[in-house]
Amino acid sequence: MADSAVIQVLQTDQIRNYVNAAASALVAYDQVLSFSREVDLIWVRIFNCVV
Secondary structure (H helix, E strand, O other): OOHHHHHHHHHHHHHHHHHHHHHHHHHHHHHHHHHHHHHHHHHOOOOOOOO
């Protein structure tokens, strides 16, 4: 494999890692923002045999 091909593969892999990190950060941010609503709407309800 030529040096330029190795560099291209490494750059592509680095970009893929950056995109994965950004997507993970967005999912975590969304979870943090919506957690209080989830608790209020779902986990505070009184459960019975119908629910």
